[in-house]
Amino acid sequence: MAVYLPLVAVLLAGGGSAKIVLSVSLAIGTALVVLLIAVRYGQPLSRFAAHESDEIVLLTTFGAVLLVAGISQRLQVSAGIGAFLVGIAVSGPMAQQTHRLLAPLRDLFAATFFFFFGLQINPATLSPVLRSAFFLGGATMVTKVLTGYWAARRSGVDQRGRLRAGMALVARGEFSIVIAGLGAGLEPQLGPLSAAYVLFLAVLGPILVRASK
Amino acid sequence: MDSTVHDVSRILIELGLVVVGLAVLARIASRWSFSAIPLYLLAGLAFGNGGLVPLNVSEGFIHIGAEIGVLLLLFMLGLEYTGGELVDNLRGGFPAAVVDLALNFTPGLIAGLLLQWQPLAAVLLGGVTYVSSSGVIAKGLTSDDLKTLKLLQCCLYWC
Numbered sequence: 001m002a003v004y005l006p007l008v009a010v011l012l013a014g015g016g017s018a019k020i021v022l023s024v025s026l027a028i029g030t031a032l033v034v035l036l037i038a039v040r041y042g043q044p045l046s047r048f049a050a051h052e053s054d055e056i057v058l059l060t061t062f063g064a065v066l067l068v069a070g071i072s073q074r075l076q077v078s079a080g081i082g083a084f085l086v087g088i089a090v091s092g093p094m095a096q097q098t099h100r101l102l103a104p105l106r107d108l109f110a111a112t113f114f115f116f117f118g119l120q121i122n123p124a125t126l127s128p129v130l131r132s133a134f135f136l137g138g139a140t141m142v143t144k145v146l147t148g149y150w151a152a153r154r155s156g157v158d159q160r161g162r163l164r165a166g167m168a169l170v171a172r173g174e175f176s177i178v179i180a181g182l183g184a185g186l187e188p189q190l191g192p193l194s195a196a197y198v199l200f201l202a203v204l205g206p207i208l209v210r211a212s213k
Numbered sequence: 214m215d216s217t218v219h220d221v222s223r224i225l226i227e228l229g230l231v232v233v234g235l236a237v238l239a240r241i242a243s244r245w246s247f248s249a250i251p252l253y254l255l256a257g258l259a260f261g262n263g264g265l266v267p268l269n270v271s272e273g274f275i276h277i278g279a280e281i282g283v284l285l286l287l288f289m290l291g292l293e294y295t296g297g298e299l300v301d302n303l304r305g306g307f308p309a310a311v312v313d314l315a316l317n318f319t320p321g322l323i324a325g326l327l328l329q330w331q332p333l334a335a336v337l338l339g340g341v342t343y344v345s346s347s348g349v350i351a352k353g354l355t356s357d358d359l360k361t362l363k364l365l366q367c368c369l370y371w372c
Contacts, residue, residue, distance in 0.1 A: 004340060011333055039296030065288045066281070083284040087291020088299055095292055106285035111235045113282030114250050116275050118257015123264055136324050140342045143316040151309035173250055173346025174286050180341050187334035194341045195254065202251045202346065 001175070003028060005078035008182060013076075027076040034068070034082065038089035046094045058101045061090060080178060110174070117177045117195065120184075125192040133196035141204065144169040160212070167212045171205025172198050227271045231260070250346075290347055318343040 006027030010020050049060050065083050072082025090098055148166030157165065180194035235253060242249035260268045294302070321342030325335025 001344070004343075008333075008337060008340065011336075035296075035299075039300060042296050061288075065284055069284050079280070080283055080287045083288040084291040087288040088294055088296055090292055091295050099289065099292055102285060102289060106282070106289050108232075109278050109282030110286050111232075111239070111249070111253050111282070112275055112278035113280075113286070114253035115231065115235060115257040116279035118254040118259075119261035119268070119272065119275065121258055122262050123258050125263075126258075132324065132328065136320060136342060139320045140317055143320060144345065147309070147313045147316050150312055151306070154309065155305075169345040171248070171346045172341070172344065174283055175344035175346065176341040178283055179337055179344070183334050183337040186337070187330045189328070189330070190334055190337060190341075193338070195258070197341060199251050199254055202248060202254070205346070206248050 001078070001081060005081065005179075005182075006031075006076050008179075009076050009078065012182060012186070023076055030072070030075045031077050031081055031085070034072070034077075034085045035088070038085045042089040042091045045089055046091045050092075050094045050097075054097070054101055057094065057097055061086075061098050061102065062105070113174065114177070117181070121191055121195045125188070126196055129189055129193040130196055133193050133200060136193075137197055137200040137204070140172075141170050141201065141208075145208075164209065164212045167205070167208040170201055170208055172201045224271045224274065227268055228274065231268070231271075231275070286347075314343065 007024055010023040010027070013023075015023075049057070049064075051057055051060075065086050068086050069079035069082040072085075073079040145163070145166035148169040149162045152162040152165040176194055176198050180190055183190045234256060235249075238252040238256060239249040242252055259265045318339040320339075322335050322339035324342075325338035326332070328335075330338070
């Protein structure tokens with residue numbers, strides 16, 4: 001994502017090849033710098049920001065997420081990667097506290113996120129793409145199971161575990177929606193096809209996981 | 214003045230109905246121990262443009278909420294890793310990430326090209342099929358499964 005999203009964002013913005021190379025390197029460079037800061041200085045930063053008051057920690061972390069995400073977006077890194085890196089930087093006891101405080105907020109806003117994506121799609125545009133979504137879903141269900149199976153075997157997981165790991169990867173969700181959202185102006189069928197696709201696999205994924213137990 | 218008061222009350226009522234509606238869906242999903250995400254999506258389809266009951270006043274507000282939602286999803290994901298783990302996973306999981314990219318990005322890309330979309334739209338469709346969701350599945354996995362997934366997904370965020 002840290003490479004793919006900036007690349008696509010820059011390609012969408014258009015421009016000559018020199019400009020594209022420059023923007024992409026800037027984006028990846030920024031992501032690496034923030035990653036370095038998060039890995040190297042995560043602990044001291046967390047110690048500095050830590051506080052026993054829930055209120056203070058909530059405001060600090062939520063504010064930091066929005067701020068870093070906004071700046072990342074400006075630099076074409078994609079807001080999500082910025083937010084992910086803030087999560088990496090928060091460590092130690094503060095990570096647990098933050099988890100407890102922000103989980104309810106995430107639940108509220110994540111529900112809004114999926115709802116909003118549905119809002120933007122006109123149901124009438126779904127029927128022409130249903131068949132493609134179904135075939136694509138079937139094909140990529142198989143390829144994801146293979147991927148998970150292979151990766152789990154590599155790390156020495158037993159037979160059943162391999163299959164479960166594969167099944168667990170089948171579900172697509174938030175990332176697919178973010179990516180589909182980028183191309184809304186580019187191809188009118190991308191949104192409806194992705195919506196049908198995500199619906200299909202978000203339903204099928206959990207069923208497969210349960211069946212493989 | 215009167216009209217703003219009216220607008221605010223209307224927005225509150227719409228948002229309240231939306232959130233209560235999502236709560237009902239989440240309740241149904243948990244009853245069947247299922248992910249509520251597909252239901253949220255379907256609810257959006259029903260209330261959106263061309264749906265059963267179009268809802269237009271609070272869409273701007275919901276849009277910002279949606280943006281914050283995806284940020285918080287990713288932030289909480291990052292919270293699960295320490296910096297050291299991330300670097301280790303990146304090293305160990307690189308081959309898996311390459312396999313994942315080859316197997317799961319390609320079908321979307323090919324489908325986009327077969328549908329005669331612009332190349333860039335096909336690249337986006339590749340991205341749609343490529344990345345697994347971390348939010349949909351969490352229940353029902355053993356710690357070993359989770360470790361494998363963590364390894365794989367961690368690489369995804371960097372490719």
